[in-house]
Amino acid sequence: MMTRPITCIECPVGCRILVTVENGKVVKISGNKCPKGDLYSVSEIENPARILTSTVATRGMPLVMLPVRTDGPIPKTKLLEAMDEIRKIVVDRPVRTGEVIVKNFLQPGVNLIVTRDSSPDQSPREGCPGQSARSIRLINSAFDRTL
Amino acid sequence: MRERDLVIVGGGSAGLAAAIAAHDHGVRDILLLERDQYLGGILNQCIHTGFGLEYFKEVLTGPEYADRFIRKVRSIDDIEVSLRSFVVHLTGDKVLTYFRPGLLETVRARALIMATGCREKTREMIHIAGSRPAGIFSAGLAQKLINIEGLLPGNEVVIVGSGDIGLIMARRFTLEGARVKAIVEVQKNSRGLLRNLVQCVEDFGIPAYFSHMIARISGNKRVEKVIVARVDDTYTMIPGSEFEIACDTLLVSVGLIPENELIEMAGVRLDRKTNAPLSDEVNTTSIPGLFVCGNSFRVYDIVDSVTKDSSLAGRMAAEYLRGQ
Numbered sequence: 001m002m003t004r005p006i007t008c009i010e011c012p013v014g015c016r017i018l019v020t021v022e023n024g025k026v027v028k029i030s031g032n033k034c035p036k037g038d039l040y041s042v043s044e045i046e047n048p049a050r051i052l053t054s055t056v057a058t059r060g061m062p063l064v065m066l067p068v069r070t071d072g073p074i075p076k077t078k079l080l081e082a083m084d085e086i087r088k089i090v091v092d093r094p095v096r097t098g099e100v101i102v103k104n105f106l107q108p109g110v111n112l113i114v115t116r117d118s119s120p121d122q123s124p125r126e127g128c129p130g131q132s133a134r135s136i137r138l139i140n141s142a143f144d145r146t147l
Numbered sequence: 148m149r150e151r152d153l154v155i156v157g158g159g160s161a162g163l164a165a166a167i168a169a170h171d172h173g174v175r176d177i178l179l180l181e182r183d184q185y186l187g188g189i190l191n192q193c194i195h196t197g198f199g200l201e202y203f204k205e206v207l208t209g210p211e212y213a214d215r216f217i218r219k220v221r222s223i224d225d226i227e228v229s230l231r232s233f234v235v236h237l238t239g240d241k242v243l244t245y246f247r248p249g250l251l252e253t254v255r256a257r258a259l260i261m262a263t264g265c266r267e268k269t270r271e272m273i274h275i276a277g278s279r280p281a282g283i284f285s286a287g288l289a290q291k292l293i294n295i296e297g298l299l300p301g302n303e304v305v306i307v308g309s310g311d312i313g314l315i316m317a318r319r320f321t322l323e324g325a326r327v328k329a330i331v332e333v334q335k336n337s338r339g340l341l342r343n344l345v346q347c348v349e350d351f352g353i354p355a356y357f358s359h360m361i362a363r364i365s366g367n368k369r370v371e372k373v374i375v376a377r378v379d380d381t382y383t384m385i386p387g388s389e390f391e392i393a394c395d396t397l398l399v400s401v402g403l404i405p406e407n408e409l410i411e412m413a414g415v416r417l418d419r420k421t422n423a424p425l426s427d428e429v430n431t432t433s434i435p436g437l438f439v440c441g442n443s444f445r446v447y448d449i450v451d452s453v454t455k456d457s458s459l460a461g462r463m464a465a466e467y468l469r470g471q
Contacts, residue, residue: 014341
């Protein structure tokens with residue numbers, strides 16, 4: 001049996017929680033101000049998981065990058081693998097906030113959803129139809145030119 | 148000169164909430180000016196979660212949080228939204244001059260709500276010694292470059308200051324394949340929320356140096372390294388404690404300053420230290436009918452509180468107009 005201090009990340013309060021663990025299982029939780037802390041403590045000890053947020057490339061859209069997130073937590077150990085998958089995605093059709101772009105993303109029951117309209121705010125489309133998709137690239141070269 | 152019942156400057160979280168609330172309380176002629184080409188303000192680049200927990204009882208990203216207010220504003224005919232509209236002049240009797248593509252407009256506001264948000268503090272404001280190479284960014288600028296423009300500012304990053312945006316960018320850079328080599332904070336504890344220290348820094352094993360400062364930036368064309376030193380309780384550098392960290396990028400995340408140059412131009416009294424209006428009551432200024440809300444009134448920790456107080460500003464403007 002051991003006691004581990006953790007910080008709850010469910011809300012901005014950030015409760016300091018003391019979790020007692022026995023054989024990898026949580027047996028006692030104390031210090032949290034709300035029930036969210038109970039669920040978080042068990043998850044954090046037994047199967048730590050996070051909602052992943054990132055961006056995907058677009059083609060022919062007003063926005064060069066489109067923000068995305070998983071609609072549920074995925075295991076912490078899979079975050080970098082998930083990023084590799086996200087880098088392969090190109091959105092080339094209009095999508096709306098909340099729309100699923102990858103079903104069962106890395107695991108059943110968790111989807112990757114878009115968090116912004118691809119043509120936001122009904123403003124005039126200013127994207128170039130011929131623009132090619134690119135994922136995030138380094139801008140060092142651009143800096144060197146300006147020096 | 149055209150007169151409008153209510154003019155709101157800024158279409159971010161504060162301006163959107165104020166516009167909706169003013170309409171809810173009976174204002175029927177509202178002009179909302181936004182300098183960007185989209186509504187939503189800085190929320191659009193805050194793609195991480197953590198928004199809306201108080202206001203919507205849901206966990207949302209910045210763009211999702213903004214989307215709800217943008218849709219509502221767009222559904223109200225009495226709110227005229229003018230995008231790419233940049234206010235350049237304001238007088239004490241609430242006459243605004245603004246540019247929009249191809250035009251210079253002037254309008255008199257019977258009531259005015261300024262919801263202009265903040266700027267980030269810069270490297271110059273915290274007096275870091277050393278050269279002035281490329282590769283020094285404020286955290287929010289780096290956030291915009293990555294999340295909106297799709298451009299990664301560098302490969303090996305040191306972050307000075309532990310404000311929330313800096314912590315969040317530590318995670319973002321790491322996920323995009325860059326190496327965040329250190330967070331350097333002069334205070335003893337994180338300035339940002341504890342939850343961000345956990346999920347953005349500790350999760351990725353990023354070293355955080357508290358009670359440390361950047362003694363010097365070194366680099367010719369581009370940042371090459373920073374010299375880090377320990378400080379004592381009076382924030383004075385301890386001689387002999389210096390060590391080097393090689394990096395090509397330095398992010399500065401040391402806080403925000405309300406952007407209030409326009410109301411200062413109009414004669415509103417500001418607190419010299421914080422750049423916020425001197426005022427006894429939330430959202431009010433020394434000029435009647437001129438309200439300031441959101442981060443330009445004071446720097447809030449979370450957007451839910453901005454929405455709450457800015458909604459109040461909308462109501463206060465409605466009440467002011469009724470009393471006229």
